[in-house]
Amino acid sequence: MISNPERQFKAMMKISSKLIRLIKQSNSFVITGHINPDGDSVGSCLGLALGLKKIGKKDVTVLTKDPLPESLEFLPSAKTVKHSPPKKECDLLFILDCNTLDRTGFESISAKNIIVLDHHVLPASTARSGFHRSLAECIIDTGSAATGMIVYKLLKALKIDIEKNIAANLYAAIIVDTGGFRYSNSSPEALRIASHLVEAGAKPWSISKEIYENKPYRSMKLLGLSLATLERKNSVAWISTTDSMFKKTGATPGNCEDFVDFPRKVKGVEVAVFFRYNGTNAYKVSLRSKGKINVQKIAKSFDGGGHAPAAGCRVTGSLKEVQDKILKAIKKEMKK
Ligand SMILES: [Mn+2]
8 A cells, every 4th residue: 555644644634714714803812832841832832923923913922831941042032922821811822732721731811712733642531521622723633743833834824924033933843843853753744844944044053053052051960860860671761850859950840851862862772761850749751762662652541641752741659659650551561
């Protein structure tokens, strides 16, 4: 059978005329992403906000619950990001790069209509929720490497000229989620859109330099302490970051976004795990697979989410308890 992922992709992802109409009719917009914002979440939000401003929308607020990681502060318009919702009701709320209100970190954001644009699988507990039935539009395209690609298509459908500041934000979104075009989601479409963005003025080296070659000193110190915890059992390797490591280095959770990549680098490792202190008796668990194991299934069993090669969840318990639970779940998934 000849497979044509490109055609499949196009068939899956459709910008409806209803969505276009809704945007054109609306005057006030709030755009938000997920907690612990990453490059895709922030780049998508800012790219969309700049695009809407280009078609004369003046009342556009980009909102993130948590502060931006330092590595994303260079993104055009990053300084405009707000951290508490506007008091008045907006016409249209965009939830990007996640698909539940819970993941945005906000209890409520008052809006006449809500749109979800995302590429993550729905968490098990929310698949049938009233929230999803209430959405004016919900595009969840798991075939998109980054939400930034969905935003790109939306801007194109709105006939918005993608200038260099929009391009830089969307390019950053795509490189972060494809690991600089190394991951299995680096589709022809992802590369093609990235190519258009570079033509539109995104500067690959200056963006990569800001994101990858600009680590705060305390982040590297934290990485050092975390790497010292490296353990391995067969094809699973893991590292951890504890409360005392955060205290010792002054680093923040945003400083360890890529830590899970390190245990994955170990030869012979199939599944890598990063355990990050997440408040008393709770850990944030990041899971990565080199391809054979679907770690999204493991995350989902702890009510987390993500993709087959990259997923995450929050688990309560002491570090030892959380590690035991997760390593057991990985072992079970590997036996299948
Ligand atoms: Mn994403």
